[in-house]
Amino acid sequence: MAGPKLMENVVLKLYGFAVSNYFNMVRMALAAKGLEYEVIKTFPSQETDWLALSPMGKVPCLETEDGTMAETHVIFEYLDEKYPEHPIFPESPYARARARQIMHSLELYIELPARRLFPGTLFGGHNEQLTIDEVKPVLEKGVRTLNQLSACSPFLMGSTPSAPDYMALYVLPLADTVAQQTYGWSLLSAIEGGAELLEALGRDGHAQQFAAESSAEMAEFLAGVRAAK
Ligand SMILES: N[C@@H](CCC(=O)N[C@@H](CS)C(=O)NCC(=O)O)C(=O)O
Incomplete structure (x- = not known):
């Protein structure tokens, strides 16, 4: 779970790795919303400390000021509700x-x-x-x-x-x-x-x-x- 040096004042931290298609889906959503985030290079695992963040052991996992969450759909919806500017879901x-x-x-x-x-x-x-x-x-x-x-x-x-x-x-x-x-x-x-x-x-x-x-x-x-x- 070791990652690069932490960026200061960045609220969102995204755990995953560049080959992961789900990780890249979330990166596209974050980019579309213009949100700054830090990438913490992480591979899926069943290690106890990782499971505390991502209960299935999967990536991506997003760390926010409210807590952590996994599952790409859920992350998309959280981002759109928390940061309404530049919506990624339609309005109606x-x-x-x-x-x-x-x-x-x-x-x-x-x-x-x-x-x-x-x-x-x-x-x-x-x-x-x-x-x-x-x-x-x-x-x-x-x-x-x-x-x-x-x-x-x-x-x-x-x-x-x-x-x-x-x-x-x-x-x-x-x-x-x-x-x-x-x-x-x-x-x-x-x-x-x-x-x-x-x-x-x-x-x-x-x-x-x-x-x-x-x-x-x-x-x-x-x-x-x-x-x-
Ligand atoms: N349903 C999950 C799927 C995520 C997923 O399967 N990620 C892969 C990497 S692309 C993974 O962590 N695989 C390891 C595993 O399934 O244990 C999501 O929407 O984020």
């Missing part, structure tokens, strides 16, 4: 509900099933045929859901980026990679406007910075995961 209750539905669909029906394929695709291991067979229909339904909920014009909630986009930016490319490798299926092409959405988000300077930081640490991270097998 229905549009907010729709944004949340898109975010939950991205995590539950695309990110999490795609993660089941990481061992045999990204991590140098093996995927059981049962897993391969189980994941495909979930991903297909996830894609169908996304297409039903958003027309991507070019962003998920319309012409300006918002919270669901900061998730999609880190969910869709990896899910597409593992779907291509496992099924020869381009999940991204199956999402109407998906490629254009990622292209538009990729023009953001922060997105480019976080991608460069992730790339710089990717080889070391993958080597560590593979060595741990």
Whole structure:
């Protein structure tokens, strides 16, 4: 949990590491809101002192003047309620509900099933045929859901980026990679406007910075995961 020297007067501290897609989602949200924060480089673990901050042992975790919190959706909502300037959720209750539905669909029906394929695709291991067979229909339904909920014009909630986009930016490319490798299926092409959405988000300077930081640490991270097998 050791991090760089602490910055003075910075209220928000974000724990995580550059390769983590969830960590980068929160960094995009913080950037969109123009909030200053300190990064404390942290890997997930089940160590007691880390579990006190993040009960599941996962990253990201945000430390605030009110206390710590984990779970990316929760962090997004806290940030928008605590710091209303530069909102990342739409204004009307229905549009907010729709944004949340898109975010939950991205995590539950695309990110999490795609993660089941990481061992045999990204991590140098093996995927059981049962897993391969189980994941495909979930991903297909996830894609169908996304297409039903958003027309991507070019962003998920319309012409300006918002919270669901900061998730999609880190969910869709990896899910597409593992779907291509496992099924020869381009999940991204199956999402109407998906490629254009990622292209538009990729023009953001922060997105480019976080991608460069992730790339710089990717080889070391993958080597560590593979060595741990
Ligand atoms: N639902 C969590 C997922 C976070 C998550 O899975 N983070 C990964 C790193 S990208 C992690 O900590 N993995 C370690 C673990 O699952 O124990 C969130 O929304 O923040």
